[in-house]
Amino acid sequence: MDKVQQIPSGTTDEFTPEQFAELDKWIAAYKGKTGSVIRALNKAQEIFGYLPREVQDRVAKGLDRPLSEVYGIVTFYSFFTVVPKGRHSVCACMGTACYVRGGQQVLDDLKKELNIEVGGTTADREFSLSSIRCMGACALAPVVRIDDDVHRQVTPKKVKEILGNYSQKFAGGAE
Numbered sequence: 177m178d179k180v181q182q183i184p185s186g187t188t189d190e191f192t193p194e195q196f197a198e199l200d201k202w203i204a205a206y207k208g209k210t211g212s213v214i215r216a217l218n219k220a221q222e223i224f225g226y227l228p229r230e231v232q233d234r235v236a237k238g239l240d241r242p243l244s245e246v247y248g249i250v251t252f253y254s255f256f257t258v259v260p261k262g263r264h265s266v267c268a269c270m271g272t273a274c275y276v277r278g279g280q281q282v283l284d285d286l287k288k289e290l291n292i293e294v295g296g297t298t299a300d301r302e303f304s305l306s307s308i309r310c311m312g313a314c315a316l317a318p319v320v321r322i323d324d325d326v327h328r329q330v331t332p333k334k335v336k337e338i339l340g341n342y343s344q345k346f347a348g349g350a351e
C-alpha cells in the first residue's frame with residue numbers, strides 16, 4: 177500500500193478525452209483475458225507516451241484490479257515508463273568496451289549538459305536519457321545513440337556538439 181502512495185502523479189491535463197476513450201476501448205477488449213494488465217498498459221503507453229498515475233488508475237479500475245498490482249507491473253518492466261519521454265531519446269552505452277574507453281565520462285557529461293539523471297526527461301521535453309549494457313557496436317566505442325543515429329567514439333568534448341544536431345539549445349557547442 178505504501179508503494180501506491182509514491183506513484184508519481186504526473187500531469188495529465190495534457191491528454192484528451194479521446195485518448196481516454198481509446199484506452200477504455202482496449203481495456204474493455206482485454207478485460208478477463210490472460211495478461212490483461214500488461215496488455216492494457218502497453219496500449220496505454222502507446223496512446224499517452226507514458227504511464228502517469230491517472231492512467232494507471234484508469235487501467236486498474238477498468239480491469240477491476242488493485243492499483244498496487246498495476247503499479248508493480250509498471251515498475252517491474254523496464255519498457256514501461258512513468259515519466260514522459262522527450263522528443264529525442266539519448267542512450268549511452270555502458271557496456272564493457274564503451275566503459276573502458278570513457279563511456280562513463282561521456283554519460284556524466286550528457287547528464288550535466290541535459291541536467292537530468294538516467295531515466296529522466298528534460299523540462300522542455302526535448303531529451304530523455306537512458307543507458308544500455310551494449311548496443312552491439314563495440315568496435316565504435318564509446319557509443320551514444322540518439323533516436324536512430326549511432327554516434328561513434330564519442331568524447332566528452334563532442335557531447336554538446338552532438339546534442340546541437342538535435343536542439344538549437346546546444347547548437348554552436350558552447351555556452
Ligand code: FES
Nearest residue numbers: 269271274311313
Ligand atoms: S559495449 Fe558499447 S556497444 Fe558494446
